[in-house]
Amino acid sequence: MISTVLVANRGEIACRVFRTCRDLGIRTVAVHSDADAGALHARVADAAVRLPGATPAETYLRGDLIVKAALAAGADAVHPGYGFLSENAGFARAVLDAGLVWIGPPPEAIEAMASKTRAKQLMGIEPLKEVTEADLPVLVKAAAGGGGRGMRVVRRLADLDAELAAARAEAASAFGDGEVFTEPYVEGGRHVEVQILADAHGTVWPLGTRDCSLQRRHQKVIEEAPAPGLPEPLTAELYELAVRAARAVDYVGAGTVEFLVAGGRAHFLEMNTRLQVEHPVT
Known part of the structure; x- marks a missing residue:
């Protein structure tokens, strides 16, 4: 049973996790750099721990300091949010080695999907x-x-x-x-991703598609859910491939599997082993 969660992040994602924890009756702990001492996420949490320094390299990217903060604040679980250390297998292991619950995929799953090859x-x-x-x-x-x-x-x-x-x-x-x-190279393909959620017992749920084809310099600009105009058989194929990717690495938690879609076929791109920024679109 989790009673206190530290979120190893800041801004919008930290506030979202805190809001859900509050609804569930779970105590929350924020971490903040000196520059973020007055930031919203540090103010809305039940407790806040200072990470000395101003830059991310000195603070939010220091896994050792975050683990110490979690232990000092009495947290029993760590949520990484997105960005920063969310896909860092070493940080996930450090959290687990400290006897804390890691709210994310196993370190082995992070490592397996970190390399596109x-x-x-x-x-x-x-x-x-x-x-x-x-x-x-x-x-x-x-x-x-x-x-x-x-x-x-x-x-x-x-x-x-x-x-x-x-x-x-x-x-x-x-x-x-x-x-x-x-x-x-897939010419004229659409970029479609599938949001998934997996538990620790081997169940994987595909939660829908997002179309993120409108991009600038390979950076997504607009996303739409569900991806419009996909035939039902193609959507079913996307779901099947996304579930297969998750089960291939014994995935646990929220993640996203990305594809290019062209000519009625789905081409696997990669798996993001974290909660994505755009998850609220789904």
Whole structure:
């Protein structure tokens, strides 16, 4: 039984979790940097713990300080929110090692889905090892991270080596990991994601689709739920694939499985092992 939850985050997501905890009669603990001492999330929680410093690197990204704050405040569970340490398997392990409840997926699930190449292999999808003219166009992608960094569309075989090198350099700079892979480029596809929720007993619920095709520089601008105009068989396929992805890593908690949809087919992209910013759209 959870009696006190510390939210290792700030802003809107911390306030949302606090509101739900209050409805459930659960005590709440906020953490805050010096700059956020007067922020709303620090004021609405039942207790607030200062993290000395002003920058995220000094505060919200210091898993060791957050675990100490949870123990000092008498919390028995930690909710990571989104961003910051929400997809950090090391932080999840530190929370569990401290005897606290981690409100999120198991560290092993986070690690398994952190690499896009590993995630695709779990779904039975292998990257292109030798690209030929028949494979063009292809997409070069970073195995780690996101946001369009380390991503290149290649339409001519002569450009492949240079684009691979550029993608590796950008990925290494942005994510500290220069691994990239190549896959077929889906022209004109829609970006559709499935919100899922899983319990600790193997049950996975697909909670609906979101269309996030309207993007700028690979960043989502507008999302719509449910994704409009999807035939029922395609929606059923998206749900089946999303559930399969969750069960492949014994997932627990809220997550999102992303796909490209084109030509009546669903193409698995990745799984976000956290609550997404856009979850309220669903």
